[in-house]
Amino acid sequence: MQRHLISAADLTRDDAVLILDTAEEMARVADRPIKKLPTLRGRTVVNLFFEDSTRTRISFEAAEKRLSADVINFTAKGSSVSKGESLKDTAQTLEAMGVDAVVIRHGASGAPYRLANSGWIDAAVINAGDGTHQHPTQALLDAFTMRRRLVGRDAGIGQDLAGRRITIVGDVLHSRVARSNVDLLHTLGAEVTLVAPPTLVPVGVETWPCEVSYDLDSVLPKSDAVMMLRVQRERMNAAFFPTEREYSRRYGLDGDRMARMPEHAIVMHPGPMVRGMEITAEVADSERCTVVEQVANGVSIRMAVLYLLLGGNEPAVTHARTIEEK
């Protein structure tokens, strides 16, 4: 049994459904005049952000505060502490202050895994995004959003996403969101298709539990949800695609393309959106676009994860897989 949430791939179907169900109850707290629960009173959570991400940090902070945890924010952005020892030293310093959990965002893939498994600290570790590896709470909030919209808020309790067809479009190669979503959505029974130019799909994708397509138009009519990933303009300079215009034309979501989706289908985006690149303003502002909902759901999901990992004397979430070092 682990006390950490490092990868969406570590969650079983039952774990994931428990988290979504718990988040559904947490969401109701947001509707109350007093949006606070005493559950984590006396527990200290540190948000250890080695990479700038105001929205993710604020989301975690809101979740922690709603559960009455004591919150410490540690933002170590940029080059001042980019060197390796800093992670170990910083984490040990924080633990010496009596931290119960570390929510970590780090530019290096595997940094949260190292933090959780190297014997540096005893605190629970929650991955808030590491390099191009994983972002499990994002995948959970995405699944939560899909379940609410496609299955129903109450009807969804206890349910997974069996048979739902989810399309993820964009820079899969550099996306921790895509990796986490593929893992979690597969666990929840959904059928996932990745759509990207071949340059932005990793070598080795053939073993992932999903389909890969280079043709967005052929996939759209068969999609229950279309998730657009952010495409950074810098990628253009590394020859991943020729021009912004060509990328938008082939892989961007505009009003015409949205019209080809089934009527019930939703458009998702982990944010921040690059309007005009992967998504047009018309789509981003449409009723089918769940971007704002995703943000609200993020707080509920993170409350659920914090409660299930820290609320008791041991975590309620088991893990499908742990890696033993040889």
Add this chain to the structure above:
Amino acid sequence: MDKQDTSGIPASDARPVLEGPDIARVLTRIAHEIVERAKGADDVVLLGIPTRGVFLAQRLAAKLEEITGRKIPCGSLDITMYRDDLRMHPPRALARTEIPGDGIDGRLVVLVDDVLFSGRTIRAALDALNDIGRPRAVQLAVLVDRGHRELPIRADYVGKNLPTSLRETVKVLLAEEDGRDTVLLGAKPTQ
């Protein structure tokens, strides 16, 4: 906490102390007492504590409606997140908190639970209520009071006072959840 002790599987030699008709009779009496003490139950809101308290609250609401001819607001109040023993067990799945539409501000809230034991569940329920609104008053209705209070809490409406020893368990079974109505008294399984 009382939830713990009442949810244990009753030993095979457990004996019924209340049967189905007794439970119905007892609830009818409590309903009448509520109407009497609340002077018509005009502003009563029933909140059951999951799991079985919710079903008891719903039954009470139905009986109150029979008596007063009016619909009595009835909901549920999950106290899991307010428990004082969270750190002693793995976190449990949350149950639903459902506050009736008009809320609880200025109303008489009657909390409903199956067994009153240490009083810690009710302490947690009072804290939970505090975060939801400000009732005019809060009262407590329980099907069984088995004694052994650890907090200065008492019930306003009691179905049956059941003197027990700490080595015994009290288990309430309800048709909605368990397929039959009965209250069982048994010996705590030896560990």
Add this chain to the structure above:
Amino acid sequence: MSKILIRGAKVLGGEPQDVLIDGEVVEAVGTGLSAEGAEVVEAAGKVLLPGLVDLHTHLREPGREDSETVLTGTRAAASGGYTAVFAMANTFPVADTAGVVEQVYRLGQEHGYCDVQPIGAVTVGLEGKKLAELGAMHESAAGVTVFSDDGKCVDDAVIMRRALEYVKAFGGVVAQHAQEPRLTEGAQMNEGIVSAELGLGGWPAVAEESIIARDVLLAEHVGSRVHICHLSTAGSVEIVRWAKSRGIDVTAEVTPHHLLLTDELVRTYNPVYKVNPPLRTERDVFALREALADGTIDIVATDHAPHPHEDKDCEWAAAAMGMVGLETALSVVQETMVDTGLLTWAGVAERMSFKPAEIGRAKGHGRPVSAGEPANLTLVDTAYRGSVDPAGFASRSRNTPYEGRELPGRVTHTWLRGKATLVDGKLT
């Protein structure tokens, strides 16, 4: 100097024989040799090999004495059964002048645990732009014959061509670290299934193979010999095999870790598995073993790369690349090649002593175990099995990927020109 009689050792894994050392040379090899006046080493059941020669060692001195020095590195070498090591040029300052290579050479001689043959940089500062003074380094006291920018690839085709041509004048060889730099920008591990999952930057096999293909063709064109460092992929094996079939004068080395470990280990994100070239797939591992057995790959070289603890006790991306290897190399080769039936001990001697000495022109090393030859010898208890304990390493660094792993074989004695540097597993 006194005489030493090594009694009953299986010389190169053959029938038990006695080997008599007198002073710096082997006086006799045979059965029932007289022990008179000699110190006797009972070697029944053990295998006697010529002193091992490592064509690829990082001794870190000068510049990074916190991770290794010539003293600690040569003690580690003696512990592992080596009597000669070739020290790579990527020190601080870079070994690109006669002065630096002479210093390293002298330190080796002074300490006396193992001969140190410096490798000279191909280009000034390993920058790949301007040839270093290769001739001066050759003519120095160090007598450099092997040149390498190891750690960096000589990626400019013209510079590589010139280097290959230039060293012909004095029988030198260029050892290429084959890594196309543009294809490996930001590379953290082998590019494939595991890198895709872990989100670590990929180091594709083609980045190695394309350079090897280019360099064997260059070597053919200018009629030079070329040596390929730490070959790591099945595709590289195919290219070298093809080049040899064409008569191109190419030799290649493989590291012990590429014979045993795969990129699956990276799933632990433990940087002890971070190395350059990276650990590859199981398919590559088996291709490398087969190529080492059939002679396509000529030698085993350790790429012993010590790093201080703090450079490995961190997140993967921030960690240094490399593993120590001198003290575990023979055990890994026994595990992967001998115990699997792919190589005899004579084959091991060929690939870990004779051939590397020949490629590097190491005088007095890699000689047969016979009368009149220098007494550079290694005695191995091949029946031993034990788990690797880095705390017992002679190296200053502990960055081994084998900690706690059970491996066969243990070097009990090493003799450098008749002088014992290791006795019963203990350094002298």
